Amino acid sequence: MPVKQMTAAADLADRYDIVVIGAGPAGMAAATEAASHDVRVLLCDENPAPGGQIYRAITRNRPVAFKLLGASYAEGLPLVQRFLDCRADYAAGATVWSLQGAHPESEPEIGLTLGGSARRIRAGRVILATGATERPMPVPGWTLPGVMMAGAAQIALKSASAVPQGRIVLAGCGPLLYLLANQLSDAGAHIVALLDTSDRRQRWAAIQHLPSFAASPYLRKGLSLLVSAYRRIKVIGGVQDIAVSGQDRAEKVRFSTRKKQHVIEADTVLLHQGVIPAINLTSAAGCELVWDDAQHCFRPVVDGVGRTSVPGIICAGDGAGIGGARHAAVAGRIAAMTATTDLRIGTDPDCARQLSALQRRARYLLRGRRFLDLLYHPAPQFRAPRDPDTIVCRCEEIRAGTLRQAVGLGVPGPNQLKTFLRCGMGPCQGRMCAPTVTEIMAEMQGKSPAEVGTYRLRAPVKPLRLAELAAMPHTPAAIQAVAGHAPSDFQPNRKESP
Template sequence: MTARTLTTAAELAGRYDLVVVGAGPAGLSAATEAARGGAQVLLLDENPTPGGQIYRAITRREPGPDDCLGPDYWAGRTLTDAFAASILDYAPGATVWGLEPGCALSTPTVGVSLGGAARRLPARSVILATGAMERPMPVPGWTLPGVMTAGAAQIALKTGGLVPRGRVVLAGSGPLLYLLAWQLVQAGATIVAFLDTTDARQRRAALRHAPDFLRSPYLTKGLALLVKVRRRVRVHSGVTALSIAGDERTKRITFRQGARARSIDADCVLLHQGVIPSINLASAAGCKIVWNEAQRAFQPHTDSCGRTTAPGLYVAGDGAGIGGALHAAVAGRIAAIVALESLSLLSAEERDRALEPLLREQALYRRGRAFLDTLYQPSRAFRAPQDPETIICRCEEVRAGALREAIALGPPGPNQLKTFLRCGMGPCQGRLCAQTVSEIMADERGVSPCEIGTYRLRTPVKPLRLSELAALPTPPDAVFAVTGEHPVGAEH
């Protein structure tokens, strides 16, 4: 048997035991594990093929002598092959725009668009495996053509084998930026500079976590990657300021090291300063959202098995806190096993036996995480830009200076700040500015973002056509709320 691929909303079943959102390592392993345990499973994913960002387009490619992606990428085939052989439903190209949590009298409901039609789909349990997104890195000129995030460049490389032309500059910090640098070197890109913004003070702070990192599975790979990149690319360490200039597109990048400012001609600039959990669906579902000080990011509150504060809703992988691809795959299996027990497809004893080795494996992949989180924590200068002309909200073109002026007027949090500037109300619904807005507001008031909070989201969390919305069946409780009458034939 193989996974059944669905292309239209009409093909969806009326109800599922488990709906998994996201086909990265966490989602693939969760769906495979749950299907193996006898659950009726649906996996929903926006992308046309499984793999998520880390294994993007892996089922469409074959390794060759000129491969630039490396063995860690191709290791994802184990997950995609097991998933493809599972008995479950798989809906690529699906947009999940809403999630209503369960309660004592009802189960979660997923709002999804597929093939041009929308559905509200009941499920006994839901696992969110929506992964991570890149932390925004607003610097002067970051909206110019020719400036991209490292993740966007990786998408182009993995999906279409596209390599940026001309003089390429990578700027920022974090392991992903070094990985991309090596992949682009292998693919033939001309990288003229790597501007490393890692804060020297963070290097010293990370030393106390070094013993744990020395026992982690990432040590050898990480050191080898650093050595390879530094042999082939000129790395400028200790960069404290960046600005990008150009008329109609990127022409040069200026950076500061200590008291010295320098400029480099560039045709393409790739920015990156780590990744943060993607929390929009969990937030819209009413899950408790908490601040992770070590990772400088908001994330859903979960226990060690992925349970959230909303009944029947789990979060697995980087969407619950950044841990990497291997950690995410294990976390997906853990969440699926706990969900199977809640669905009465496993006994408590079977659940505990299955979880024991997986929890040990999960702890192994988390070993050394504190070292990486501390070392690559972005500096204040890039988390909360001081230059008043720097655009923070790209959708509404709100600049840092306007934000700080509005914050001085006293709005209690980011949600109230929206009424002043519409910041976070554009098509991306705050995905590209929420983190920075919270950081700037915290910076202005001298507190932690934990005290500021982040945007509260509500359905729909993704754009939804009015024709799809209008075609949805009207639930009886909605009719009663408007008319005060129960529809004929509805239970009440």
Template sequence: MLHRDRKRHAFAVDCMRVEWSGWEAGAMTRPPEIVIVGAGPAGVRAAEALVEAGMRPSVIDENARWGGQIYRQQPDGAGFQRDARALYGFEARKAAALHETMTRLLPHVDYRPQTLAWACEMTPRTDDGIIGHLATLRDMREQPLAFTHLIIASGATDRVLPVPGWTLPGVYTLGAAQTALKSQGCAIGRRIVFAGTGPLLYLVAYQYAKAGAHVVAVLDTNGIGTQVQALPKLAAQPAVLAKGLYYVGWLRAHGIPIERGVSLERVHGEGRVTGIVWRSASNAAHAEGTVRTLDCDALGVGFGLRPETQLADVAGCRFRYDPLNHCWLPERDEAGRTSIPGVYVAGDGAGIAGADAAELSGRLAAFALLDDSESEPSTSSIQGAGTSNARVNAATGERRALRRIATFREGIEAAFPAPYANARAWPDAMTVCRCEEINAGTIRRCVRSGAASEINRVKALTRVGMGRCQGRMCAEATLALLADETGLSPEALGRLRAQAPIKPIPLAAALCDVHVAPVPEDARDE
């Protein structure tokens, strides 16, 4: 199975090489071909710094309009209009500033909205560094793109851990719930419970309640004691901490119950969500807590965020396990240089740190690229950084701010750890990988048989992580089960390797057919 995946990836790369074979011969005489993947805070600020230096980068954006998830804009012709304050709250000025910056940049960049980067191949060269090939899809048609420098600002997705019944219609990730509100102007239900943990839990609940939705309750799997202990590090960013406290206070002042230290037992429903069963925190009267049920028709659930690293993986970047992010991340220096010369990572795709840090890291990655373009291409990676590092070294404000944010980030992880230990209580019949319909029992039996103790082996034997999401929804749960069954550390369990295409594409595009018929919107999931 893995061999066939590698063959498909090699075939896609060969198609790109055929398309661009004539380009390489003349590459030395051409100016840098810079590509930025992502048009959120990191991508926009990277583009801004490059344009200021006289470059014209290409900006690949999977969304219809720039801004990323946090500063997501309403689509043109949406049929509704909400002002910036309603959409972004305290961050309205930052959102407006980022949007206005990209508007000014449009004449000076090659902006490609609604474009998916689904494969990447780096080819070392002996003359002026590297040439990369990016496979992109726009309007259901393949658009290969060659580059000499690549900044990956791919952002993050929700960290998902399953609960019995989580596949019922009406269960959404917190990010999906936020997208529905911002981009589509609708709520995910009439009676909504938000559950999980992390700052996004309280932010989305606040945004929904402010918009007039009926928020039944907020259920946090972490207790107040855990969060209080993290306050010294959270105080590294007092303004951000104050906003978080405001959201909690506002919710309470408007009669929305907040329960902490809970355990999510199961989601009720036949054909759709009708309620959630949860267990309260233990106390002197109830050693195991009290089981309670809340009626609702929608559940927004999430346990923090995880970086989107698949593109860096298929580009060949070297990875390391990061205990703070609880995942494998591309190796990088403080400016975002990776182990591959000419490839840089920025924003939450390089490690979760938030929108402010993403803007700063996007600028630093651009500075590193500009510094590297003035030196030998072979030095423009982690190992060679420093030969020409003038712009990065001069960015003392950005680097100092990122250090403060890093301390705050440590506080966030201490205050809102994901409940991985709950994996032991997951029933065997509970679906873990919804794409391939693999349940917890199948994964446990695979491990107990002695056939696998590493995640890629589990993937090969059970197909977990081989579906549409490529492990985005199930990898964290599979690793939690592996850790519980083997007693091994997360680092010892291995890294789920990405394969091209990193997101679903039409088969004809994978076969390099430039005459792909457009697929109607209502048929794209079939």
């Protein structure tokens, strides 16, 4: 029985046994596994089709696109097809803007918008599969037209086979940068140079973990990407600073190495310095976060099977720590089995054996992760920009110099900084500035990012129209608060007249 496509908020049930948020590899695997255990499942995702970022548009791309995007992209087809064949409700184009964990007298509750209407639904368990987001790379000129994050360019390539025209410069560090360089080259793009900004001081530390990477399933793919990129593209390592300049759009990229200053003419500049867990919804739900020094980011605290510190909420995939698409799919199945076991208040021996096998597979797929984290460790000058005119918060247009002045006044943390500058209070809710703000404060205060912390978020974590809120079914408590009394004929699931 195929998934049931939900297109309007009113079509959703009041309660599901399991709600999965995110339709990437972790979310699809979680929904498929959960549905096989005869429980009622809902998967909601912002995108119009399943796949997430890694398998974006996989259900409608032509064979030529699969050849262009590579074998790792094609690996998502069976995963997507299994999900589309499972017995689950699927809400594409849904925005989840609120999440509350379980309480002694209530289950987890999700606030979402679907088809232009908002509503709340309850769940026995919620599985967060929100995936990763690109680490911001604020450099002078990064807000100019023609400059974008590498992930955005890859979205365009996967969704519409769109390839930037003219001279392209890629800058930053991380495997995705080399993957995209090869994909764009195969698509006929004119790549002038790839500027590698990796922190070379970490290379010796990375080499110590090379044996683990050599025993991982990623060695051949990683070597192939590097060899192909170096053969076809001018790769410049040891880049210490970058600035993009131009009148109305990007025209030139200025950078320096140990030896000298360089200038390259460019029409498009793609920036990237790794990915980090997308924690906005996790944070807003009150899940405990911890600083991961290896991956240099905050992530939720989870146990061995994905349970967070908030009852009823489980986290899987890159949203719980970067591990890649294959690991995310396995982690999604683990999370689903954890959720179904928790709901049944018992342990099926077969389920326990399957769970153990999945955990072994997950550990195998994490082999060599430490090597990659160190090899592509972002350099400090790119994590905490020193040029005072560099914009850090794009929503509120807060520059690094202004931010450093406010920190110098004795602001204790990122959340207090909001009251000074509104940094992190725009539509993105800090997704594009939170890591940079933490890094700058840590540098200036002589602390670790773990001590500085990051933004605390509240619902709604995504933009929500007042009309959507007003159209939600009213509770007796809400009517009592506004009118002073609740009507005697109140029906909880009936919309009240305005």
